[in-house]
Every structure is written in structure tokens, then in C-alpha cells.
Amino acid sequence: MARNLSTNTGSQAVGGRRHTVGRLVHYLLASPWRVIVMVLAGMTAVAMIVIGPKVMGEATNVLFEGLLGSMLVKMGAKPGTSKQAVVTYLQSRGQDKFARMIDSMNVQVGVGIDWGRFGTILMFVIGIYLISILVRLVQNFLMTRLVSDAVYTMRRQIEDKLDRLPLQYFDRTPRGEVMSRTTNDIDNISGTLQQILGELLFSVFSIIGAFIMMLTISPLLTLIAFIIIPVMALCAGVILKKTQPQFTRQWIRTGQVNSHVEEMFSGHMVVRAFGHQGKAEEEFEERNQELYQASFKASFFSALVTPMSTFFGNLSFVIVVIIGGVHVLNGSMSLGGLQAFTQYTRQASQPIGQLASMGTMLQSSLASCRRVFDFLDEAEEVPDIEHPDHLGQETGGKVEGHVRFDHVRFSYDPAEPLIKDLSIEAKPGQTIAIVGPTGAGKTTLVNLLMRFYEIQGGRITIDGVDTSRVTRHDLRSHFGMVLQDTWLFDGTVRDNLLYGLDEGQTIPEQTMIDGAKATHVDEFIRKLPQGYDTVLNEDSSELSQGERQLMTICRAFLSDPDILILDEATSSVDTRTELLVQQAMNTLRKGRTSFVIAHRLSTIRDADLILVVNHGSVVEQGTHDQLLERGGAYASLYNSQFTKGEED
Template identity: 45%
Template sequence: MSNETRKPRQHMGNRGRSVEKAKDFKGTMKKLIKYLAPYKFTFIFGLIAAVFSVAISVIGPKIVGNIITEVAEGFMAKVMQTGGIDFEKIFQTVMILLAVYALSMAFEYIQGFLMSGVSNKMGYQFRKEMNIKIDNLPLSYFDRNSHGDIISRFTNDVDTLVQSLNQSLSTLVSNVVKVIGFLVMMLMISWKMTLLALIVIPLSIVTVAFVVKRSQNYFKQQQDSLGVVNGHIEEMYSAHVVVKAFNGEEKSIDDFNRYNQDLYNSAWKSQFLSGLMMPLTTFIGNLGYVGVCILGGALAISGEIAVGDIQSFITYTRNFTQPINQISQSMNMLQSTAAAAERVFEFLNEPEEIKDIKETIPVRYGLQSLIKGQVTFENVNFGYTTEKTIIHNFSMYIKPGQTVAIVGPTGAGKTTIVKLLMRFYELNSGRIYIDGHDITTFSRSDLRSMVGMVLQDAWLFEGTIMDNLRFGKLDASDEDVVKAAKAAHVDHFIRTLDHGYQTELNDESSNISQGQRQLLTIARAFLADPKILILDEATSSVDTRTEVLIQKGMDELMEGRTSFVIAHRLSTIRNADAIIVMNHGDIIEVGNHDELMARNGFYTKLYNSQFEED
């Protein structure tokens, strides 16, 4: 681990900027509306269901008021001995009230069902597009962004978007209709009481607008800080053994505390401000509620309204402020939606790797490969960033079937060379040819199908050993898999396991050793039977005895194939046809082992230094 204080890899990309202000809220919502287009009919039906649900339910308080009026008038008639309470009429009115609420509930269920479907379909579409996008992003994107941040966009941001859309859309639509319906019913009862109740609304709107404006920026900061924390946790968890080995726990905890503090600062501010909206709007609404009670009593005494109308209007007044409060909460949720959507759209708008040309050169005729394996690097210049070039005017010619070793100190550009051959990155300038054809004239899939690659980091996925080996050639038979395993000298080890080739590897393949994992990845590359073989520190994670076995297998399997061998242990590449010595991105020596040793140059110093260390 580095001793310098740093953030997770996330800071190297768009996550590194400090958030000064949130992006355009309106622009983000317009993009979301475009995603609603395929579901517009479902969305419209949901709106209609919401309208019917609310339109039916708003007459409920008025019916309750009529019941109260009927009871009050009947009671007064009985006191005055001029009549009594008409229970039959009251019963009929109660049944109507029950039917109204049942019908309203049915429409509300339909609305919730439709809106939930729309939001989750949008979430499904976002994940689908992001999954397609990630396959088309250049590797430089993953160099700039941490895995935790990318995972956060797929999970946290999309989940936040789906949940907030589901809740805020349905809630917003319902409450807007409620406000309109309650307002109409209030006007029907008394315009004077309605006017008094509406006086407080502008004050509520100003308060909500102020809080929303202040909270939006903090919600974006909260999402950004969450990505940083996820990136750090993912990085520290995957490197847990390294952290332990170098006593990096204290630094890791300090870094986490700092990132967690940033998340806490933005989270509590956003939640505090959003939490203010409900009590503030409730307090303002209660002021109007008190005024309505006083005025309603005066109007009832004067005979302008019935006693039941007072109860109905009080209910409408209380319900009238509730949807306004909920609308403010929906607007707050929309801020979360916009903040999450911005990060999703940022990901979807990332520049993709250059597309393959339309008419690519075929690499096989039927099952027969058309590639011989001749490779040429011509004046290649490359840098992972535009500011720093690490490969300088690199040129090299490799004949078909030759084994070429690339050696040099760390950072010399050895691995970069083969990554450029695989077209994981685009060149700054120069050309790379295979059999005389520029690699850009091949499709990426065809180019990579002719190259077998074994990296220093042995990657295996969760599943059986057989499935992991067959990943090198999906249509390979069991016999082909076993043959490749024998060639890599891993068959004996596999058969010593309880379930042999059907042994299940866990998600980190920790139930086998690092050396065994490396052997399996080598066998997987052998199974692919490529014309060009790349071994990047392929024997770095095995013991000396295993290395000897692998070397024998590689000598056999590299026969007739153009092979690139990258190794720090120079004893493993003594038999290479050519050894290219690199330093700082430049070729400084070329020749076989004996020739280079005779020159007594840089290679000789590297070779002798290793034996002196041994």
C-alpha cells in the first residue's frame, strides 16, 4: 500500500471533482420523461385511475357531513317534539359512504399497480442499457473509476431512482388531484371559509421552494459521497490480506472515517433540510385550520351553513394541507430521483470505445483459421493519459511461431505492449499489424479470439472447475477440457479433489490455492488453442516444482504459435527465440539469451541481480 493519503480509485474519474452545485434538475427530469414514452399508455391509465380514486373519495367528507346534519336536525326535532332521527335515511347514507370508499380504494389499488409497473420497467430498462453500455466502455473508464462506484450506479442509484419514481409519481399525481377535488368541495360549502384556508398556501409554497433549493445540492453530494465510501469498502475488502500484511488497518480506518464523515455531513444536511418541510408546512397549515374553525362556528350560528358542513369543511381543511405536505415530500423525493438519475445518465453518456469498421477481415474459413501469427509493431506511441506517454516509438517484427520474451523493470511498459495488441486501448500513434493487416481491420471479437492470454491475476468465476476451463472455448467437449488440463499439468491436482472437475469454486476461488488458480487459467488459455499466446507473469504465483511442470507444458503448447512471454524471473525465458529488453517504454536491447549476456548490458545486469538476490 502507498503511504500517501489517497481516496479510492474513484477519485481518478468524474468522481474526483468537488460538487459545487447539482446539475440541471429540469434537464434530468426531461430525460426521465423520455424514458416514460414506451409506457405512456400505462402511465395515462394510472393517472386516470388516480383521478377517479380521488374524485370519488373527496365526496366522502361531504356525505359524513350530511349524516351529522341529519343526526343534529333529528335530535333537535326530537327535543322540540316536532319529529325524530330518521335512522333509515342515515343507514342508506352510510351504505353509500361505504360504497364510495370501497370504489375509491379499488381505483387506488389499480393506480398503485400501474405506477409500480411503470417505475420497475424503467428500472429494468436502465439496468439493461447500463449492462450493454459497460460492455462497450473502454478499459480506460475502469482505470479512472473504482469498482465500488460503478456497482453503486448499478444498484444504489437505479434502486433509488425506481423507488422514488414509484412513490413520488403516484403520490404526486394523487395529491395534485386531491388538492383540486378538496378545493372544489370547499368552495361548494363556503367561499369565505375557503378564502381563509387558502391564505396560508403562498407561505407554504415559498417555504417548500426555499428548502428544496437548499437540499438539492446536498442530495447530490450524498450520492457522490456514497460512491466514494462504496469504492473504499470494495477496495479494502478485496485487498484485505494485503492491508493486514502491511499493517494498514489504521490508515484504512482513518480513510474510511474521513469518507464516512463526508457522507455523514452531506446526508444529515440533506435529511435535515428535507425533514424541515413537513413540520414547517404543518405548522403553517394549522394556523389556517384554527382560523377556519372560528369562522365556521360564526357562519353556522348565522345560519349560512349547516352544522354538518362545519365538520365536512374541517375535514377538507385538514386533508387539504396533507396533500400539500405530501407534494412537498414528493418534490423532495424527486430531488433524490434527479441526483440518482444524473449519475445513471453520466454513466450512459460516457464515451464508448471506437466501433469496429463495417467490413472486417475474416480470421477463419469455417473451422480453419486463416491467421498465421506474424505480428508487427510500427512506431507505436501510447500513454494511459494524454499528459504522459509511456511507450515511445516502439517497433518490432515477430515471425509466426516465434517465442518473444519481454523483460524489464516494473513500469517499463511490458504489459502495456500486449494490451495494445489485444486492442484494449487505442494507440496515440503508430500501427500494429497481424499477418500484415492493421488490427483495427479485425473486429475486436475476432482479434481477441486469435489471442490466448494468461494474466498475473488469476481470475476464476463461481462455478465448477469444468465450467471455468470451458470458458476458454465454450463448445469444447469434456475430453478437450481434460486434454488441456493435462497439458497444463493440472489434471492430477483436479482429480485429487473430492468432486474432480465438478468441484465448485466459491465466488473468490479461495477454496484452492493461488498457484492452483494460476494453473487453471493457463489450462483455460491452452483450451482456446489460439494462434498468438500471451503469458503475463504466468508462473509468478507457483512454486519452483510447479513452474518446471508448467514450463514443459508451455514449451509443447507454444510450438507453432506466436508467443509473448512477460516475466520478471528471467530464468524462465532463456529458451525464447528473442528477448526484448524494455525500460521506460523504449526497447534498449534485442537478442536471444546468449547474445544479450555476451553484450554485458542492461539485460545482463537484470539477470545477474536476480541470481545475486537468490
């Protein structure tokens, strides 16, 4: 049974690798005409290069034949003596091998080196190699474009994929892992393909071209030279089989290290505050060691390819030279032919070694490709319907804000139901406060309202329109959100404040300033070096947490939403600022349906309706005074925060 399991696992790995290669080739074949021209250019370059040694062999023959012609005169032969007479003379003296060598060449007694012919051959060879260089430049240019276009397409698909992934994917996947797949793996694919793709085609064509030219010179030597290739291929296959899992493990470990570093960097203040630097360093060392082991093994096994291929290439070369030298002495091969053949041997053995080395690099690229493709294959959000309804269609795009939850059911884990049967109603212009203990499902209601998660039963309507029949963009364009976690991006203060506006929408400068004053943002912005033009980074270290929170409140204020969601919007501001922000929120909430999630119950006393949520169900609802009179769950929460004296 274990053997069958191993076989199946191996088959799945091979099938997965073939599937990955197929998808990668599909990206590279996005522009067929470029591929065709690149292949033709590669073939032309190889043809020029493989012709070169054969022509150079002719030049060697010209030199050698001229030297032999002069040497025969020194040996006593008269100039003009026919080659046949020289051969007969040598055979009569028992110099049969020398006679056969003279007979196989175009030797003329007394005629030295034909420098004119030799120069013509050299110029022809130079022209051939210049053409091959130009054609290879064309091939490399097209190859670079193919790889760049393929990687560009991958990056664009990743960006589109990020917009289509459900929120639950980001809840379960570390941010560093996502970053590793979308940056490190893509860079690895790009760098590897740029490095090996052109050489891969050139090496294959070189082996084929060299093999054909070697056959034209000596089929026997060709067989001897290539008999080592299966042995080399077998050794390379064993190495590649060992290397593939290590490259896969290497990039997985890279993602884990990135996740840990990102987490520790984001929470470095907490780590230091609680004295966990040592533990963080230990965990990093453990993950870094795992990455080191995987990287070392991958690099070690891949490094074995070069010496292995060099050994077999040199062995083949030595055997060819020895046997070829015997053939030259026997007259069955010219010296120029042997020279050309040894060059072809190098032209064949070197690309074979390169192919083996590129195979290990390709394993690394395929490991990254598989991680990227796995990301692109992640389950996406339920697509919007083809013919959606539109919010505010009958009121000129303005939403009144009548929100209903009708018998809604939802759970993050099917085995653990969270919301079983929830029905609530928010009338236009009302402020609905949602309170309850941690984990009761308060934020979940907002996630369902915004369709960050899809409900599993019932329906949610806005002004009578089922939100599942509205596109997510249309639905979310009517909402303004202020979350507990503040988020500011790299850009000016102005850019951050106006981020909530629709694309292409603008507002007057004075309107922005008035909004900033209403939310008490203007006073600290004016103290910044360039005011509203001050450039903030992602950390915004020049702003306090409370000031960052105020900027997100101002952002929602300026977006002028139809429905407002405040998720612990004042949790990061001091008591005095909270009162000021509360006044701004009261102004912002006028005429809008608002959902307020709060732990500070003092901020929701004037809410039109308070929902007490626990275990995904509304256990109490009413106004502040009504709920206090009942003395139930809300009263218990409230009294736990305020003493009788403070309330009075």
C-alpha cells in the same frame, strides 16, 4: 465577479436538475398507455374520495334536520307547522340567527330523523370508497410496473455500458465507486420512486379535487384556507434548497466509503502484514464521519418538512372552523357543509405536507439519478466500423499469427508520450518475449494488441489485416491470455476451466481432463471434495495462489487460441511447478504466435525473439544467446538475476 460566478453556478445546478428530471421522466414514460391508465385511475380514485365528504355532509344534514324537527316540537311548535311559520315566530322573538339557520335547512316540525334516507346515503358513501380502493389498487399496480421497468432498463443499460467503457475508465475509477453507482444508487432510485410516485400523483389530484369541492361550498373559506399555501411552499422551497446538496454529498461519500472498504477487504492480508490496521481504521473513520455529517444534515433538513406542514395545516384548519362556525350560526352555511369543508381542508393540507416531504425524498433520488446518468454518459470505446474486415477470412477462420507493429505511437497522457515510434514483427509460430524494467511499456504492448487501448498513430496488423478495421470481439476471439493477476469466478472448477470457450462451444470431458493433466491441474483438483464439480467462490480460499494461476493457464490451454499472450504467467508458482508449467507452455505454444512478458528471464531462454523494451521503445532485440553476446541491456538484466556459477 464572485456574485456572477455564484449566479452561474446556481443556474447550472438548476439546469442540471431539470435535465436529470427530464431523463428520469423519459424512463418512466417508456410505456405511455400504462401512464395514461395510471393517471386516469388516480383521477377516478380522487374523484370518488372528494365526493365522499360532500355526500357525508348530506347525511349530517339529515341527522341535524331530524333533531331540529323533534326539538321544535319540544319548544311548543305543533307537528306539521310550516317552516316559514316557525321562522317568522323565531324572528318575532328576536332569535334571528336561529331563524336563519332553520330557514337554510329542510326542517319539518314533528318529523324526526329519516333513517331510510340516512342509510341510503351511507351505503352510497361505502360504495364510493370501495370503488376508490379498487381503482387505487390498479393505479399502484401500474405505478409499480412503471418504476420496475424503468429501473430494469437502467440496470440493463449499466450492464451494456460496462462492456463499452474503455479500460482507462476502470484504471482511474475506484472499483467501490463503480459498485456504489451501479448498486446503491440504483436501489435508492427504485425504493424512492416506488414510495413516492403513486402518492405524488394522488396528492396532486387530491389538492385539485379538494379545491374544486371547496369552491362549490364556500369561495370565501376556500380563499382563507389556501392563502397559507404560498407561505408553506416558500418554507418548503428553502428547506429543499438546503437539502439537495446534502443528498448529493451523501451519495458521493457513500461511494467513497464503499471504495475504501472494498480496497481494505481485498488487501486485508497486506494491511495486517504491514500493521496498518490502525491507519486503515483512521481513514475509514474519517470517511465514515464525512458520510455521517452529510447523511445527518440531509435527514435533519428533510425532517423539518413534516412539522412545518403540520403546523400550517392545523393553523388553516383552526381558522376555517372558527370562521365556518360563524357562518353556520348566521345561516349562510349548513352544518353538513361546514363538516364537508373541514374534511376537504384536511384533504388539501395533508397532501400539501406530503408533497413537501416527498420533495426531500425526491432530492435523494435525483442525486442518485445524476450519479447514474453521469456514469451512463462516460466516454465509450471508439465504436467498431460498420463494415469490418475479418481475421482468417481467407483461411477458414484460422489465423496464422503474423503480427506487425508499424510505427506505433501511444500515450496514456498526451503530455507524456510513452511509445513514440515502435516497429516490431512476429512471424507465424514464433515466441516473442518482451522484457524490460517496470514501467517500460511491456503490458502496454499487449493492451494495444488486444485493443484495450487505441493507438494514436501507426497501425497494428495480424496477417496483414489492420486490427482497427476488425471488431473487438472478432479480434479477441483469436487470443488466449494468462495474466499475472488470477481471476476465478463463483462456479464449479469445470465452469472456470471452460470459461475460455466460445459461447455454445463444448469439448469432450476427456479432452478437458487431458488439458488439466498437461498443465498439472488435475492432480490437485482430484483432491478437492467434489473434484471438477467443486464450487469455488471468488476468493477460492481452498486453492493456493499457485493453484489458481495453474487453473488460468489450463483455461487458456483448453480455449485453443491462435495467438497466445502470457503476462508473467508463472510468477505465482514455485520453481518446481514452474518447470512443469514451462513444459506445458512449450506444448501450448507449438504452432502459435506467442507473446511472453517475463521478469524471470530463465523462462524465455528458448524464445525465438526477445524484445528489450524501455520507455516505450525497443532498445534491443534478438535471441537469448545473441543478446548476451552483445553485453547490452538484456545482458545486464540477465546477469543481475543469475550468477556465473548458476548459469554454468
